[in-house]
Amino acid sequence: MTTVADLTTLRPGEIGDTVQYSHTPDACVENAALKPAFFEWLCRIGDTTLILGHRLSEWCGHGPALEEEIALTNVALDLIGHAQLWLHLAGEVEAKGRSANDLAYLRDALKYRNALLAELPNVDMAVTTMRQFLFDVFHDELLRHLQDSASPRVAEIAAKAEKEVAYHVRRSADLVVRLGDGSEESHRRMEAALERLWPYTGDLFLCDAVDDAMAAAKIAPRADSLRPAWLAHVNSVLDEATLPRPEGDGGVHKGGKTGKHTEHLGYVLADMQFLRRAYPDARW
């Protein structure tokens, strides 16, 4: 049994599925009418942190500098730790009751609910840093709201995760400023990265009946309600970084949260799920 406070022990081939919560009874988790939407919502946040964590882990051994490599790997571990918590809770909520491991390693792309931003390729440090910044600001904003969730378990996970994400966003915002307002080459690359990623940002804020149900039950805010604060934060950092914000509301590419993914996700899953699928009954 791992406790919520002890999630840094990750093992290859599994994200862990024995999590102990402080709050044992949670009326939201028990509420049968809420289950389908609650499960979907948990997969959205759980899958997004899992896939982005996996993407960042691809830098392991390839970072541009030792310190940056260690930082990226730590952020990756944090995100995979969050995924473990969200997907474990998803399994509890779900009627079928799958484990976090089964949800992570035995679903195919169409069943994944992550935001598109998370699955986009790393490309270079500029794209990786900009993707992280755009997500971190969203993530931090979301987690701060979730600490007031009507679901004690959601609030507990959010409180734990927010401590880490407050650091993520400080770090990535700082890097965006340093690289945007840096050399001619770093500015050019960061501007190109922002142009490339901006059309995927709208996907983070798309809403549907799942958001309505979560908001009505006071479990989570509607995703679109987070956009004004996100935009204000992003704007202020981009200004300081001397990076012009692309036009449009970022709503060109969308659908990740309902299972419509880019071709990239299939390759991420092939890599990520290989071990578990090749050795289905492996134990250590």
Next chain:
Amino acid sequence: MTTVADLTTLRPGEIGDTVQYSHTPDACVENAALKPAFFEWLCRIGDTTLILGHRLSEWCGHGPALEEEIALTNVALDLIGHAQLWLHLAGEVEAKGRSANDLAYLRDALKYRNALLAELPNVDMAVTTMRQFLFDVFHDELLRHLQDSASPRVAEIAAKAEKEVAYHVRRSADLVVRLGDGSEESHRRMEAALERLWPYTGDLFLCDAVDDAMAAAKIAPRADSLRPAWLAHVNSVLDEATLPRPEGDGGVHKGGKTGKHTEHLGYVLADMQFLRRAYPDARW
């Protein structure tokens, strides 16, 4: 039942495992003492064509020009067709009698016997073209010898494959000359590609007890016996291409044929085997 003459019908997720040979009884296939070495040897050539075919297929949809894309994809299909024949025969020879599909899709990297050259990344058209040329010359030389094999099945597969590979080697040698003796940029890239790949060429010619057993049974020549003709052919094309041959005998990186692979093979297999491992019982 597909016949040897009809192997271009490839289906996604399988390389086919019903192959009909003209020569039904083959004393070499029946010879129990030969089985372990014969199986290993068939995996070496079968895996090499399979992995190189898969690598080339990665260009599908990304080729630099339509004609080149179609040519590359055709070569990929030829090679995967050869893999189908070699691995089917391997399954017949093997005591366990696995199908070509099982051998292709359910073995992990340590059980793969392909030459290292086949698994190296495509990088760019220069590396892809040079890798293909270095392999095609070897492949053509091998297949011409195998047509005299004491195993009628090996001779039959070789006769069929050699017709295609004679074209492969003409095409890749022609491209090496055009790009090597082309623009300053194409020359520079081809030279860099040759420098990068040369240290992996020795691996093609390494010999061990498997070669001894195959040569003693007159099923196949020892791999090292093919090197003089390979080198003469490679030299003449590189001369015409104005490309200097790197120093050394190309024996820096080795071990593919005994299961010691680069990290790249794991990613190739993760991608290649995903469908079969995710849907083990899928049929169409």
